[in-house]
Amino acid sequence: MDGKGKIGAPFIDGVIDTWLSKHRLLYVGATRHPLILSIRDGTVNISAFKIWLGQDYLFVRAFAAFVGSVLVKAWKQSDDGSDMEVILGGMAALNDEIAWFKKEASKWGIDLSNIVPRKPTDVYIKFLESLMSPDVEYTVVMTAFWAIEAVYQESFAHCLEDGAKTPPELQETCQRWGNQGFGEYCSCLKNIANRRLEMASVDLFKQASNEVVKKAEVALLSVLEHEIDFWNMSRSDS
Numbered sequence: 001m002d003g004k005g006k007i008g009a010p011f012i013d014g015v016i017d018t019w020l021s022k023h024r025l026l027y028v029g030a031t032r033h034p035l036i037l038s039i040r041d042g043t044v045n046i047s048a049f050k051i052w053l054g055q056d057y058l059f060v061r062a063f064a065a066f067v068g069s070v071l072v073k074a075w076k077q078s079d080d081g082s083d084m085e086v087i088l089g090g091m092a093a094l095n096d097e098i099a100w101f102k103k104e105a106s107k108w109g110i111d112l113s114n115i116v117p118r119k120p121t122d123v124y125i126k127f128l129e130s131l132m133s134p135d136v137e138y139t140v141v142m143t144a145f146w147a148i149e150a151v152y153q154e155s156f157a158h159c160l161e162d163g164a165k166t167p168p169e170l171q172e173t174c175q176r177w178g179n180q181g182f183g184e185y186c187s188c189l190k191n192i193a194n195r196r197l198e199m200a201s202v203d204l205f206k207q208a209s210n211e212v213v214k215k216a217e218v219a220l221l222s223v224l225e226h227e228i229d230f231w232n233m234s235r236s237d238s
Contacts, residue, residue, distance in 0.1 A: 014194035015201060016146070019217055023224070030224045031154040033231040039174070040158055042165035045235070049170065050108055052234035054115040057101040059230070062125040063148070064094045069132040070141050077138035079199070086188045090149075093185075100176065120233040124226040131219070139196035143216040146189040147223040152177040153186045 020027050035052070038044040067090055074083045105112045117125065131141050156178035159166045166174055176182075197216060200209040 014190075015197040015213075016143070016190060016194055016220070019220055023221060026221065026224045026228075030151045030227040030231075032158065033155070033228065035231045035235055036155045036158060039166055039170055040161075040164045042167055044167065044170070046108075048235045049173075050110055051236075052231075053101065053104055053108065054110050054112065055118055055121045055230070055233065057098075057105065057112055058115060058117050058121055059124060060094065060097055060101060062128050064091070064098070066128040066132055066141075067091050067094065067145070070138075070145055073136075073138040073141055080192075080195070083192050086185075086192065090185065090189075097176070104173070118233050120226070120229040124230060127222060127226055137212050137215070139193070139200055139212050140216045140219050142189070142193040142196055144219040144223050146186065146193045147220050148227075149182075149189060150186045151224070151227045153182050157183065 035044070035048060039049070067087065071084060071087045071091065074087055078084070102112065104110075130136070131144055156174040156176070158164070158178070159170075159174040160178045193216075197213060200212045200216075
């Protein structure tokens with residue numbers, strides 16, 4: 001979600017905010033997970049952070065392929081040519097992100113070549129692969145795309161707020177996803193998703209549009225559930 005402190009804000013803007021209000025507990029569970037709170041208050045178990053780092057590296061590689069598929073759908077289905085520019089910007093940043101994971105892994109003594117996906121990682125990646133199917137509508141994948149990015153932005157921005165006791169060695173991690181620029185990028189993704197959802201919503205007398213809106217909401221909920229499982233995995237020994 002764009003900006004700081006929105007977790008308790010009552011302001012509703014668009015279909016997505018309506019859904020976040022409706023599914024508030026799940027959204028809070030994904031964006032205020034105990035792992036994130038432990039980073040923010042300086043009590044994080046570094047072994048949990050290392051698990052997250054290795055598993056997220058695997059996820060990001062799959063995520064890059066997913067974003068590529070979103071770009072293709074934008075080219076074929078979008079009503080606004082500027083969507084592709086936003087998505088291309090995200091793709092370009094992923095190259096730097098993968099390099100950052102490699103650098104961080106080296107700093108923490110993690111051999112990425114030996115990282116094996118844990119069950120939540122594997123399940124999440126399979127979910128991404130399902131969204132890459134040509135049969136999945138652009139509106140649905142844009143909703144999921146926004147949610148994936150927004151969970152990290154909202155989570156790590158919380159670790160940068162006034163009063164946070166985030167360890168110095170984790171500041172760079174929090175800055176990567178919690179910075180203002182990434183927040184603005186997430187806002188652009190949200191605007192695209194909302195625009196598409198609102199277009200479908202005003203056309204609800206058509207069964208196909210109704211189904212697209214329903215599938216988009218299910219995709220949003222699936223992302224939040226996968227994110228919670230991913231955070232949980234990082235705090236588990238199995």
